[in-house]
Amino acid sequence: xxxxxxxxxxxxxxxxxxxxxxxxxxxxxxxxxxxxxxxxxxxxxxxxxxxxxxxxxxxxxxxxxxxxxxxxxxxxxxxxxxxxxxxxxxxxxxxxxxxxxxxxxxxxxxxxxxxxxxxxxxxxxxxxxxxxxxxxxxxxxxxxxxxxxxxxxxxxxxxxxxxxxxxxxxxxxxxxxxxxxxxxxxxxxxxxxxxxxxxxxxxxxxxxxxxxxxxxxxxxxxxxxxxxxxxxxxxxxxxxxxxxxxxxxxxxxxxxxxxxxxxxxxxxxxxxxxxxxxxxxxxxxxxxxxxxxxxxxxxxxxxxxxxxxxxxxxxxxxxxxxxxxxxxxxxxxxxxxxxxxxxx
Numbered sequence: 001x002x003x004x005x006x007x008x009x010x011x012x013x014x015x016x017x018x019x020x021x022x023x024x025x026x027x028x029x030x031x032x033x034x035x036x037x038x039x040x041x042x043x044x045x046x047x048x049x050x051x052x053x054x055x056x057x058x059x060x061x062x063x064x065x066x067x068x069x070x071x072x073x074x075x076x077x078x079x080x081x082x083x084x085x086x087x088x089x090x091x092x093x094x095x096x097x098x099x100x101x102x103x104x105x106x107x108x109x110x111x112x113x114x115x116x117x118x119x120x121x122x123x124x125x126x127x128x129x130x131x132x133x134x135x136x137x138x139x140x141x142x143x144x145x146x147x148x149x150x151x152x153x154x155x156x157x158x159x160x161x162x163x164x165x166x167x168x169x170x171x172x173x174x175x176x177x178x179x180x181x182x183x184x185x186x187x188x189x190x191x192x193x194x195x196x197x198x199x200x201x202x203x204x205x206x207x208x209x210x211x212x213x214x215x216x217x218x219x220x221x222x223x224x225x226x227x228x229x230x231x232x233x234x235x236x237x238x239x240x241x242x243x244x245x246x247x248x249x250x251x252x253x254x255x256x257x258x259x260x261x262x263x264x265x266x267x268x269x270x271x272x273x274x275x276x277x278x279x280x281x282x283x284x285x286x287x288x289x290x291x292x293x294x295x296x297x298x299x300x301x302x303x304x305x306x307x308x309x310x311x312x313x314x315x316x317x318x319x320x321x322x323x324x325x326x327x328x329x330x331x332x333x334x335x336x337x338x339x340x341x342x343x344x
Contacts, residue, residue: 031069039125040067045094047118047131053138054103060134062099062118066092070122076101076134080114080176083107094120103140105344108226108278110180110333111136139181142344144224144337145213147202147314150183157206162198165191167326170198179226179278179332180344187318188328195237195319197327202334203313210250211312215338218286218306223314224342225281228330229274235324236271238316242288245312246302252312263302265290271327278332282341 043065052058062074072094074087084107089098105111115133122128148155150172162170168189178184189197204212214221229236243252244263253261265288269281285308290297314334320327335342 037068039070039122039127041065041127042067045120045129045131047134050133051135051137052101052103054136054140055138058138059103060101061096062087062094062101062120062131063096064094064099064120066122068092071124073121073123074099074118075121076116076118078111078114078116078136079133081109081112082177083109083111085111103136108179108280108344109177110344111139112176112181113137113139140344142335142337142342144335144342147334147336148185148331149180149333149335150178150185151181155202155206157203159201159203160198163189163191163194163196165189165197168198169328170200173330179228179330184226184228184330184332186328186330188326190326191320192322194322197318197320199315199317201313201315204311211245211248211310212308212314212336214285214308214311214336216307216309218308219284220338221285221308222337222341223283223285223334224337225334226278226332226344227269227274227281228278228332229271229276230328230330231276233328234271235320236274236327236329237319238269238329239266239319240268240283241266241315241317242285242311243313243315244302244307244310246307246310248310250312260301263300263304263307265300265306271329278330280342280344282337284341 041064043063045062045064048061052060069090069092071090072088076085077083083105085101085104086106087099087101091098103111113136115135117130117132118134120129153172160170162168166189169186171186172183173186174183176182187198191197204210227238242265245252246262247253255261267283267288286306290300292298318329
């Protein structure tokens with residue numbers, strides 16, 4: 001009897017050990033179907049509509065379903081502007097949770113009112129499918145204070161200074177490939193005697209206000225602007241200056257020698273750090289620097305406090321080494337946004 005009981009006890013122990021060693025029902029590691037099964041399109045690539053007025057809040061929703069999880073991308077390309085929006089994911093489906101286009105842009109320029117082509121690509125399976133045409137009837141609206149988009153010519157309150165040089169082109173140009181909408185500002189020329197080629201200033205008074213209407217928190221305010229460095233240009237230098245009116249008297253105050261006695265902040269961009277084509281530069285106000293003196297940032301000339309609500313003027317200087325020859329940079333869509341950088 002004892003032998004029988006011992007055998008039963010041993011069997012119980014073996015059974016318990018067997019149960020405890022069983023795997024969880026969840027799959028460990030990659031799904032073999034995802035790795036090796038040929039791709040099958042369960043539901044074809046589709047879109048919720050052929051037209052969208054993004055300015056009215058409309059969106060386009062893409063959909064598709066596959067027999068396995070895949071890395072997919074949807075490339076939406078403007079047929080006139082060349083603008084590109086890329087949606088991407090890893091899933092066996094595309095729907096409103098991961099495939100919505102709100103009119104925004106991944107690669108500048110921004111979309112225009114134009115026909116677009118949407119292409120679904122699954123590179124690992126050499127699959128692609130197109131939907132065309134998608135018609136943009138209204139452009140996405142961006143919240144913020146627009147300083148310049150150049151769509152209505154030069155504001156008479158802006159101030160320009162252009163050196164005497166060769167091939168000077170401080171002009172507004174109409175072109176479908178503008179960074180935003182259909183116009184941009186073309187800065188170009190060759191000046192052999194000075195770094196400065198020209199400048200343009202945007203005072204708050206040009207907008208019928210004494211100071212730019214910005215939040216007082218410098219950690220919330222972003223300055224955004226689009227620049228385009230033409231192919232082959234590497235010598236361009238751009239400095240964007242921000243003048244504050246510390247004492248709120250409506251002017252930029254200087255001492256008897258002409259030196260500033262109020263805060264000046266700035267940032268600088270060099271062509272060697274830029275890619276060709278349109279790019280968006282977004283700078284948080286509290287990240288702005290001060291002018292360099294002998295290569296070292298100088299102390300603020302005013303109270304040393306970032307106060308965007310006291311901003312009275314923005315000045316953009318276009319420069320190049322006078323020994324380096326012709327230089328050029330295009331500019332478009334300068335605006336302030338709050339809480340986040342511009343999402344074009």
